Amino acid sequence: MRALTVRPGTSGTARVDELPDPVAGGGELLVEGLALGVCGTDREIVAGEYGWAPPGRDRLVLGHESLGRVRQAPDGSDFAAGDLVVGVVRRPDPVPCGACGHGEFDMCRNGRYTERGIKEIDGYAAQLWTVETGYAVKLDARLADVGMLMEPATVVAKAWEQVDRIGARSWYEPKRVLVTGAGPIGLLAALLGIQRGLDVHVLDRVTGGPKVDAATGLGATYHSGPVADVAGRLQPDVVVEATGAASVVVDAVGNTASYGITCLTGVSTPGRRISVDAGAGNREIVLDNDVVVGSVNANLRHYRAAAGALAAADLDWLRSLITRRVPLERFADALTAHPDDIKVVLTLAGGR
Structure with a gap:
């Protein structure tokens, strides 16, 4: 099978390798890799x-935004050949910490996940991969x-869960949400806001193109x-911040x-400094009972x-988020950001 691999810590080492076909162990699925979403984390690893x-x-199979079709499933499992599946990204640490021990491995406290x-652990940028049925x-x-x-x-399902749980500390009836950033995370956060019946607003720098069309659509x-x-x-009741830009965070x-x-x-990105009146910010958060929470990963x-x-x-709306589909052999193009990109997808062309 072919797989996209990289030597972590060394730029310019990404390549398509021919690797042995994996063999599913007990309690594992054998999955034909169909496609892989590309994100900023992948680009950072390749860099x-x-x-x-x-x-x-010394090499890692890249990819965590998986999509595959089951070829082989263990007897008695909830899966069967032909099922469409994704593989969970994170695994709990082996100790485990209290969070991992309770299935909340997205909140791992000791970093050994x-x-x-x-x-x-090898990723999903392969024409065949295996995954435990529990993941x-x-x-x-x-x-x-x-x-x-x-x-x-x-990622955004977790973010909304965190918002809902925090809101439930008191009377909670949000009406308006502002999503900053119209990339995949921002637009999917907006989708979940719409599904909650909220008045959703999306903010980004661009004034036209597929991001604007996706938000308004x-x-x-x-x-x-x-x-x-x-x-x-x-004056939004909820802000989902999806840019990571320091000035946007402060203003939101x-x-x-x-x-x-x-x-x-x-x-x-660290190292970019802005001037902030921390005293005024603290005063406002305290006097208004505001909450700022970070959220990453998912269980x-x-x-x-x-x-x-x-x-x-809506399937057509979801399809509109995929602005480029690139075959595995042209992975370098997929890993190069284009101005109008929302989500770039590597097509894996099926395992043998």
Whole structure:
């Protein structure tokens, strides 16, 4: 089988390798890889900025936004040949910490977790892969050409769960949400906001193109003005921040309605400094009972929620998020960001 591999920590080492076909062990599925979503984490790994190879090896099979079709399933499992599946990314640490021991491995406290295609376990950028049945999630068969959106959808399913749980500390009846960033995470966060019946607003820098079309096609209101102006006018009850841009974070946090909740999902680049009046920010958060929470990764509960959200979504709208489909042999093109990209997908052309 062919697989996209990289030497973590060394840029320019990504290549398509011919590897032995995997053999499913007890309690594992053998899966034909159909497609793989590409994200910023993959680009960071290929650039040598991030990532860990499996113990005793120097190369890692890339990819965590999986989509595949079951070829072989263990007897007595909930899976059968032909099922559409994705593989969960993270695995709990072996100790385990309290969170991992309770199935909340997305909240691991000691950092000893592992992740497919990122940290010490091969990923899903392969024409064949195996996955434990307990870390595979079945998708609606209708999602065969968009199911690789599942993993980013789990990120926002968790974010919304965090928002709902925090809101439940008191009376909670949100009306308006502002999503900052119209990439895959932002647009999928907007999708879940629409599915909750909220008045959804999406803000990004672009003034036209597929991001604007996707936001408005969803039924959200699109904005491209300064964050402080837009958020100050809207006074959103909830902000889902998906850019990681420091100035956007500060302006979003500072312009929610009273008892507002800001969920940060974008990872900021360190070293970029801005001037912030921390005293004024603290005063506002305290006096308004505001909450700022970070959210990353997902556990099995969030995968199930994301599968439901995608199954309930308009398929044509989901397809509009995939702006480029690139064959495996042209992986370098897929890993190069284009201005109008939302989600780029590698097609794996089936295992043998």
